Amino acid sequence: MSAAIAMSAAAAAATPGPREGAARGRRWQIERWGTARVAGLSADVLPALRLAGAAAADEALARAEAELAAAQRAAAERAHVEVGGCEDRELRRALLDVKRRLFNGKPASIPAAVAPGASEELRGELARVERLDAARAEASRAFEEAFAAGWQAASAALRRSLSDEAIARGMLLSSPDLRCAAEHLLARPAGKPPTAAEQIREAALARYVFRAATRTTPFSSFAAVALLDWRDLDLGLDRARPGELTYESRPQIHVGALQAWLARTLSPEATARLPLRLNPLRYRDEGGPPALVFAQAGVAAGAPQAAPRLGFGLASLDLTPGVERVLRIAAGRSEVEAAAALAAEGHDPAAARRVLAELVRLSVLERVLPRLGADPPALGALARALRGLDAAAADRIEQLAGHLARYGGAPARERAAVLAAVERELGPHGERAALVEDVAVRGLTPGDFPVPPADLAADLAPALALARASASRRAHRLLTEAFLAAHGPAGTCDDVPRFITSAVANTPLMRALRFSQDPIAWMAAPLGRAVASAEGDRCALDPALFEPHVLPATCDRLAVSAFVQLAPAAAPRPGEPEIAVVLNGLQSGRYKYLSRFLAEGDAAAQEARGRLAAEGGPRPVEIDAGLGLNFQLHPPLTAAAIELPFEAVVADRPAVRLCDLSLRFDPAASELRVRSAALGCDIEPIHLGFLRDTNLPDPLFVLRALSPRIADETVAERADLYNLLDARDLAAGRGLRAHRPRLEVGRLVLERARWAVPAEEIPRKAASERYSSFFRRVAAFRRARGLPERGFARHLAGGGGAGAALAASRMLIDWSSPATLAGLDRLLGPKDAAAPGWLVITELLPEPEAAPLRIGGRPHVAELVVQLRWEADRAP
Numbered sequence: 001m002s003a004a005i006a007m008s009a010a011a012a013a014a015t016p017g018p019r020e021g022a023a024r025g026r027r028w029q030i031e032r033w034g035t036a037r038v039a040g041l042s043a044d045v046l047p048a049l050r051l052a053g054a055a056a057a058d059e060a061l062a063r064a065e066a067e068l069a070a071a072q073r074a075a076a077e078r079a080h081v082e083v084g085g086c087e088d089r090e091l092r093r094a095l096l097d098v099k100r101r102l103f104n105g106k107p108a109s110i111p112a113a114v115a116p117g118a119s120e121e122l123r124g125e126l127a128r129v130e131r132l133d134a135a136r137a138e139a140s141r142a143f144e145e146a147f148a149a150g151w152q153a154a155s156a157a158l159r160r161s162l163s164d165e166a167i168a169r170g171m172l173l174s175s176p177d178l179r180c181a182a183e184h185l186l187a188r189p190a191g192k193p194p195t196a197a198e199q200i201r202e203a204a205l206a207r208y209v210f211r212a213a214t215r216t217t218p219f220s221s222f223a224a225v226a227l228l229d230w231r232d233l234d235l236g237l238d239r240a241r242p243g244e245l246t247y248e249s250r251p252q253i254h255v256g257a258l259q260a261w262l263a264r265t266l267s268p269e270a271t272a273r274l275p276l277r278l279n280p281l282r283y284r285d286e287g288g289p290p291a292l293v294f295a296q297a298g299v300a301a302g303a304p305q306a307a308p309r310l311g312f313g314l315a316s317l318d319l320t321p322g323v324e325r326v327l328r329i330a331a332g333r334s335e336v337e338a339a340a341a342l343a344a345e346g347h348d349p350a351a352a353r354r355v356l357a358e359l360v361r362l363s364v365l366e367r368v369l370p371r372l373g374a375d376p377p378a379l380g381a382l383a384r385a386l387r388g389l390d391a392a393a394a395d396r397i398e399q400l401a402g403h404l405a406r407y408g409g410a411p412a413r414e415r416a417a418v419l420a421a422v423e424r425e426l427g428p429h430g431e432r433a434a435l436v437e438d439v440a441v442r443g444l445t446p447g448d449f450p451v452p453p454a455d456l457a458a459d460l461a462p463a464l465a466l467a468r469a470s471a472s473r474r475a476h477r478l479l480t481e482a483f484l485a486a487h488g489p490a491g492t493c494d495d496v497p498r499f500i501t502s503a504v505a506n507t508p509l510m511r512a513l514r515f516s517q518d519p520i521a522w523m524a525a526p527l528g529r530a531v532a533s534a535e536g537d538r539c540a541l542d543p544a545l546f547e548p549h550v551l552p553a554t555c556d557r558l559a560v561s562a563f564v565q566l567a568p569a570a571a572p573r574p575g576e577p578e579i580a581v582v583l584n585g586l587q588s589g590r591y592k593y594l595s596r597f598l599a600e601g602d603a604a605a606q607e608a609r610g611r612l613a614a615e616g617g618p619r620p621v622e623i624d625a626g627l628g629l630n631f632q633l634h635p636p637l638t639a640a641a642i643e644l645p646f647e648a649v650v651a652d653r654p655a656v657r658l659c660d661l662s663l664r665f666d667p668a669a670s671e672l673r674v675r676s677a678a679l680g681c682d683i684e685p686i687h688l689g690f691l692r693d694t695n696l697p698d699p700l701f702v703l704r705a706l707s708p709r710i711a712d713e714t715v716a717e718r719a720d721l722y723n724l725l726d727a728r729d730l731a732a733g734r735g736l737r738a739h740r741p742r743l744e745v746g747r748l749v750l751e752r753a754r755w756a757v758p759a760e761e762i763p764r765k766a767a768s769e770r771y772s773s774f775f776r777r778v779a780a781f782r783r784a785r786g787l788p789e790r791g792f793a794r795h796l797a798g799g800g801g802a803g804a805a806l807a808a809s810r811m812l813i814d815w816s817s818p819a820t821l822a823g824l825d826r827l828l829g830p831k832d833a834a835a836p837g838w839l840v841i842t843e844l845l846p847e848p849e850a851a852p853l854r855i856g857g858r859p860h861v862a863e864l865v866v867q868l869r870w871e872a873d874r875a876p
Helices: 009-014 018-022 054-084 089-103 120-162 165-174 176-187 196-214 255-265 268-272 321-330 335-344 349-361 376-386 391-409 412-426 453-459 461-468 474-487 496-505 507-514 526-533 603-614 698-705 708-718 721-731 771-785 801-806 818-828
Strands: 026-030 033-039 223-229 246-253 276-278 282-285 291-298 311-318 365-367 435-442 538-540 558-568 579-588 619-622 661-666 671-676 681-686 742-745 748-751 754-758 790-796 811-814 838-843 862-872
Touching: 026 453, 033 196, 033 603, 054 089, 054 120, 054 771, 089 120, 120 165, 120 176, 120 196, 120 771, 120 818, 165 176, 165 196, 165 412, 165 435, 176 196, 196 811, 196 818, 223 603, 246 255, 246 391, 255 391, 255 412, 268 335, 276 321, 282 496, 291 496, 311 496, 321 335, 321 349, 335 349, 349 365, 376 391, 391 412, 453 461, 453 862, 461 558, 461 579, 461 748, 461 862, 474 496, 474 507, 474 661, 474 671, 474 698, 474 708, 496 507, 496 661, 496 698, 507 698, 526 721, 558 708, 579 708, 603 619, 681 698, 698 708, 708 721, 721 748, 771 818, 790 818, 811 818
Parallel strands: 223 435, 538 742, 579 748, 619 681
Antiparallel strands: 026 862, 033 223, 033 862, 246 435, 276 365, 282 291, 291 311, 558 579, 558 862, 661 671, 671 681, 742 748, 754 838, 790 811, 790 838
């Protein structure tokens, strides 16, 4: 263990804690509410999925082979010496044969007829080779037995894990095909050797078990989420838990599938009775003959990979007096009502209906649907809203609500029948299951974790300083420059839809908005040099590197969510903390990553609304974009919401129209201000759904970037130390450093250790090669490269560019697991790839089996989401 940069006591004493920052009038403040995300399966299932005893037997065999090879070399050298002085032709021929066989690693002996002519030393060396060869053969037999027994035991353990209800439920929604494979495996007689195809399927199933035991990502049924009230600890409410933890299933209809189903299912008569509205993203163009320019939905050619497949184009419609009259009459009426109004003016009713239908098809007009929801209460409300329009559709929605109610409490086998009934009703809707499921944990408190929130704030201080030095307002700055170029510093833009559509149509501007090229402050600071040059296994960074005068902040207002895990030290060194706080990443704050788990009327939702309403500055108003994604759904967190294109649903609160907004420049702050005439105040367009703001469709992203608080969204990538350094190396064509150490500041682990290996150098299994032989080659490779036995791995494809490569998803890799041996080709991709790329392995910290959270006495991997904001200190 070494540290390239030693942490000095003097520097540590100078590091400002949360309260010291208050003396300067600013500090980081922990929000009252956070979450704990808990893996769905106990981590103690993982050891049984390894090849028990195979690694030790392989090492014993490797030692026996090394001893034999050394003895063979010594005997061969002795035979070489004796050949040189041998006059006996028969003996010389025998010695040459012995020498050749020894050099080739084959058994060698001198024929009895000439053996007396060989020296006693050579005969002794050959006898030793014979003994060591027998020992090697015994070690080889022991290894093969251990490997076979280990594989069989791991397969049996996998079968036991697949019998767990949590796995069965998760597979049902994630991959029905794998669930069928699991049922096939469970039906296979115990002890029957798997076929090659079954081994590959077992590897795929084991990856699901790995994921269920190590990943805390929600929305997969493999993880559960608990809301944490950090005040519980202050009030002592954690001292005695009133009861055991309970899990609550929250099944939902896939809202995108429901949306498509509703469009297909509503009768033409009911559809014609839906209210109409004008597309909010429109403006009047007077540059020639009057025209209406408006946004049209479509597939975005250049949208980010993680964004919904909803893109936008622009179209125009000549605004003749007749068209203007139709639009004025249609807005706020249904097609039936608008057609009747036009007929009253002497127009042909059938022709009027055709014109209105065409305007809807073009997206000039939009039909306003009842508000969509995904859980049983929301489906019940939707059915009631539709009852007067289409009773048959309302009945079918009530049936869907009934299916959901049964699904939550049913075992996996019964759930399969419910899911099939729902999918028959909803029809084809892509690769995703028709249902999704959240799981809530009840009874978990901050006291179940060994670090209180006040300590967390102090531990996270270096990461938060890094966040303030990483945030970028470049997207807002670019829009400010576009505004100034069009309107000047004293001007006002009263046509915000035109401003947004002009930005969307400007391809270079959109690329610049989405892909910030701003210099990152920490990379040029002493911290950047320290991180880039860090060596050894663990590197303790000097806290002084994070001081404001050393690491200048780029943003004065910031709110983040810190995703952290707690890792008990296996064998703490003197002075070393017993618990490490491991940073997984930083994301936007302000309840964005809690919104999905809030419920209307609960204390956390009320707190969120109160906190957002009480913020100084422009009033937050939501960009409440559903986008057909369940993880976008949440209760209203602002008093009003902005009316959005292609999200035409009945509002659940007052709507702020885009055409009601205006823009101006604030020279004191060098920022744009968005004003709502209806609300009579400046507003901040804020997006609180789980989807990253940078992945919003273009018009919504531009709308969000009208606020300088878009800077919160940039921290995730710009504070990602190792990924940024690796991206820089890849972009420069240098390849990746073989190893980067764990970065520590006090007990905060700022970065886990990581290893990188060219994918083309990693052993691949030959078609006819036995897995035991492949295991030995892989083990030798791992030892030679100093790779850890386990870690989270991702394959960075060589041809996708640095950004795309570094976004690759991680999966647990365990070199002593059959799943890794059988699944390595799948992870690395084709052997003949033109650009094979890299395998990057990140340190497994904490060790899952040592996770401090115990549920039913068993360890569960957990991740805390801690919300913090940088704000002016308030008087007590």
